[in-house]
Amino acid sequence: MVSQRLSFAVFVGVMALTSCAPLSIYYKEGAEVSRLQTDELQCEISALSDVPVNNQIRQEPPIFIPARRYCDGAGNCYIRHGRFERGDIYTVDVNASLRARAEQQCMLDKGYAPTTVPNCPNTVFRAAPKASTRVLPRLTPQSCAIKYQDGTWQIVNQPG
Structure with a gap:
């Protein structure tokens, strides 16, 4: 039960951190x-087919703990x-x-480029109508992203 709570707490922490991170997309x-x-x-599947998982078991080197003298107050x-x-x-x-790298090359071959869009400031977040992006807009220096809890996102081009 304690490990389930700990796992949930770690999951919530990771989700909170990723929601603060900028939007990274192709x-x-x-x-x-x-x-x-x-x-x-399609690129993920192709890359997995071309470069399959190859799990190997590794071991970190042993650590030597030197001798130590312990004394009590007496x-x-x-x-x-x-x-x-x-x-x-x-x-x-x-x-x-x-x-x-194979997946990235596949996406490059399809005309996509890896891009990071910064998060929108709170003022834009509150003012923008909630609507997930359906077509990737032209990016400008004022472009920013709003990420929603359902995993969708919206790219907003702020006036500037």
Whole structure:
């Protein structure tokens, strides 16, 4: 039960942090968001097919904890002998980086470019009507993004 609460707390924390992060998307002016999502999924599938997951088990090196002398307030002392602690064992997908590059190349081949759109200031967030972007607009230096809890987002071109 405690681990479920901790997992939920970590999930909420991660969600809060990602909602504060700027919007990172593949961008092609005039493209429909539904087409972007379809192209992105096709590129993910293609990259996974071309560069499959290759999980390998790794182990961090052991750590030596040197001997240490401990004494209480009454002058009684003892020595805890030095010891090695085993390094953590973990799994790594050695193809993850190459697969991400293959996916990015696929999206570039389809005419998209990776883009980051800053978050809108609160004044724009409150003033803009809630409407998810359906077609990627022309980006300007005043463009900003509003992210909604359902995972959709809106790109707003502020007057400037």
